[in-house]
Amino acid sequence: MNLFADALSWITDGSHWGGPGGIDHRIVQHLLVTFAAVAVAAVLALPLGILIGHTGRGRLVVVALAGAVRAVPTLGLLTLLGLALGIGLQAPLLALVALAFPSLLAGAYAGVESADRGAVDAARAVGMSEWQLVTRVEVPLGAEVILGGIRAATLQVVATATLAAYISDTGLGRYLFSGLKSRQYDEMLAGALLVAVLALVLDLTLAALQRASRPTTGKVLS
Amino acid sequence: MSWLEANRDYVLDMLVQHVRLSVPAIVISVVVAIVLGRVAWRWPRVGTVVLGTASLLYSVPALPLLIVIPVLLGIPLRSGLTLVVALAVYGTALLAGTAADAFRSVDGRVREAAEAMGYSRAGLFWKVDLPLAVPVLLSGVRVITVSTVSLVTIGALVGIPSLGNLLTDGFQRDIRAEIVTGVVGTMLLAVVLDVLLVVLGRLATPWRVATPTGGAR
Numbered sequence: 001m002n003l004f005a006d007a008l009s010w011i012t013d014g015s016h017w018g019g020p021g022g023i024d025h026r027i028v029q030h031l032l033v034t035f036a037a038v039a040v041a042a043v044l045a046l047p048l049g050i051l052i053g054h055t056g057r058g059r060l061v062v063v064a065l066a067g068a069v070r071a072v073p074t075l076g077l078l079t080l081l082g083l084a085l086g087i088g089l090q091a092p093l094l095a096l097v098a099l100a101f102p103s104l105l106a107g108a109y110a111g112v113e114s115a116d117r118g119a120v121d122a123a124r125a126v127g128m129s130e131w132q133l134v135t136r137v138e139v140p141l142g143a144e145v146i147l148g149g150i151r152a153a154t155l156q157v158v159a160t161a162t163l164a165a166y167i168s169d170t171g172l173g174r175y176l177f178s179g180l181k182s183r184q185y186d187e188m189l190a191g192a193l194l195v196a197v198l199a200l201v202l203d204l205t206l207a208a209l210q211r212a213s214r215p216t217t218g219k220v221l222s
Numbered sequence: 223m224s225w226l227e228a229n230r231d232y233v234l235d236m237l238v239q240h241v242r243l244s245v246p247a248i249v250i251s252v253v254v255a256i257v258l259g260r261v262a263w264r265w266p267r268v269g270t271v272v273l274g275t276a277s278l279l280y281s282v283p284a285l286p287l288l289i290v291i292p293v294l295l296g297i298p299l300r301s302g303l304t305l306v307v308a309l310a311v312y313g314t315a316l317l318a319g320t321a322a323d324a325f326r327s328v329d330g331r332v333r334e335a336a337e338a339m340g341y342s343r344a345g346l347f348w349k350v351d352l353p354l355a356v357p358v359l360l361s362g363v364r365v366i367t368v369s370t371v372s373l374v375t376i377g378a379l380v381g382i383p384s385l386g387n388l389l390t391d392g393f394q395r396d397i398r399a400e401i402v403t404g405v406v407g408t409m410l411l412a413v414v415l416d417v418l419l420v421v422l423g424r425l426a427t428p429w430r431v432a433t434p435t436g437g438a439r
Contacts, residue, residue, distance in 0.1 A: 003293045071368050071412045073375040075386060076405035079393035083401070159283030166379060167393070176285060180380060189293060192286030203281040 007189035021174075023194065030171035030198065033089070034158045037096035038104075041153065045101050046146070049108025053142070054134055062109055066102040074099060074160050082167035092164030099160055100153035107149010111142025143213040151206040158199050172198065225399035233388070237407060239302075240384040244371045244411075247306045251313025251366055256352075256359070258314065259321020273319050280315035284308065284376050300381040309373055313366040320362030324355035353427065360423040364416055371412040375404070385411070 010016065017023050052058045077098060081091040115138040123137045139146070165173025175191025178184070226233060258276070262269025282290075287308045292299045295307065328351050336350045375386030388404030391397075424430075 067368070070365070071372055071409045073372045073386065073389065073405060073408045075375045075378070075389045076401055076408065079389045080398070080401050080405070082393060083396060083398055155281055159285075162283055162285050163376070163379070166390075173285070176289065177379075188289055192289040196282045196286045196290070199281055199283050200278070 003185055003189055004193075006186040007193055010186040010190040011194065026172050026174065027194070027198065030158070030161055030173075030195075033093065033096065033161050033164065033171055034154065034202075037093055037157050037161075038100050038150065038154050040093075041097045041100035042104055042150065044097075045104035046108045049105040049146075049149075050112050050134060050139065052105075053109040053112025054130075054138060056113070059109070062102075062105055066106050069099070069102045075163060075166075078160075078163055078167055087168055089168060089170060092161070092168050092170060096157045096160060096164065100157050103153035103156060104149050107146050107152065108142075111145035111149070112138045113142070114145050115141035144210055147206070147210040147213050151203065151210060154206060155199060155203050158202055159195070162195050225397060226403055229400075233385075233403060233407065236383060236385050236387055236404075237411065240371070240374055240386075240408070240411060243302055243305050243377065243382070243384055244309070244367075244374050244415075247309035247313060247374075248363070248367050248370050248415075250306070250310040251317055251370070252359075252363055254310070254314045255317035255321045255362075258318040259323075259325060260347075262318065262322040263325035269322060273322065276315040276318045279311055284312070284373055285379060287311065288376065288380050288382075302377075302382055304380075305374065305377040305382045305384075309370050312373065313370055316366050316369070317362045320365075321355075321359060324358035324362070325351060327358045328354040356423060356426050357430065360419065364419055367415050367419060368412045371415060372408060375408060 011023065019025065049062070052062060074095065077095045078092060081095050085091040085094070112134070119141060120133060120137055123133055128136065161171050162173035162176065164170050165177050172191055172195045175187050175194070179186075179188025179191060258272050262272050288304060289299070291297075291307050291311075292301070292304050295304075297303050332354065333346065333350060336346055341350065374384045375389055377384050378386030378390045385404045385407045388400050388407070392400030392404065
């Protein structure tokens with residue numbers, strides 16, 4: 001338990017804040033990498049997932065893809081890309097995008113498909129176009145599940161962004177690796193705690209967002 | 223291929239280590255998750271707390287967990303036990319909810335019939351609930367098996383040997399073939415264990431084989 005106290009005093013030590021390599025700087029960096037990777041993956045995966053959910057075609061591909069990606073060790077993907085692209089931000093970013101893709105795709109497809117068929121049929125019956133069906137019925141009704149996919153992807157990416165520090169000088173993972181190398185347990189543990197707290201905060205925030213997206217049923221629009 | 227031929231013993235050694243780390247973690251996860259799932263199924267209110275805690279634990283990233291666990295348990299950082307505990311925590315967190323679902327999937331009428339036939343509580347669990355929960359349970363076990371085998375590689379970063387060593391070593395020494403061997407080896411191990419699970423599942427639920435595939439949900 002003493003080690004935890006050491007780690008906490010390491011975190012609260014003013015000299016570890018501010019400037020490049022400071023805790024605040026690394027938190028921002030960690031978050032930026034996470035959001036960038038999820039955003040890029042979302043731009044690619046969400047439209048595709050919505051299309052699959054809407055048309056009902058290509059479902060098997062999604063399931064197979066999600067399973068295959070889960071089996072690939074992330075560290076292997078990172079190190080292979082690291083060797084291929086050199087030290088820098090491209091390799092970890094690309095690996096993180098690849099990691100986020102299946103969760104986002106599966107969430108989008110499952111969300112759209114989860115939309116009440118009765119509501120979709122009714123919308124079609126009142127003359128909505130396919131585009132209106134997707135944007136006004138299927139996506140709003142499936143929002144909770146779609147956001148669930150975004151939440152799962154974000155959680156995976158924020159955790160794996162820690163590993164990115166193994167191949168590039170990015171994010172909070174750096175403290176873990178430099179602490180490991182120099183056997184500075186306080187720094188290592190401080191890094192571990194910072195990442196864990198960041199992931200928890202992010203997850204709870206997205207969970208709240210997900211709850212808020214639940215379609216309000218039984219409320220008549222005035 | 224030539225790299226693999228020259229380093230066959232090393233790769234096999236790491237593969238054995240990988241199995242030694244992943245299989246106990248999976249077994250512990252399954253046992254603990256069944257207990258927790260049973261509790262959650264029996265007492266839904268306790269279950270909400272248990273499953274909530276599980277999903278919270280699941281959101282702790284793996285590498286930090288590998289560093290926090292030795293401090294909490296007072297075991298060496300580079301001990302394989304650290305990794306087994308960390309992976310068991312993940313596996314359990316992911317599987318507990320599925321286990322609760324699995325028990326809920328058991329037809330209530332079957333349970334009532336068994337009770338009427340005079341099954342004891344233990345008999346009801348071992349001979350009715352658990353076997354009938356196997357199909358749903360198995361789907362969850364397959365998921366955690368694949369993710370556990372893949373996560374073992376992370377141990378290489380803190381010095382716990384496994385096929386993950388091929389990834390870190392190959393990166394440091396710029397040997398692409400070594401990394402590819404590590405990735406493919408890890409995935410193959412996952413596939414083999416997955417197939418093994420499917421076979422075990424068939425053996426555990428012989429009544430399902432008789433029904434046509436359409437009836438297998």
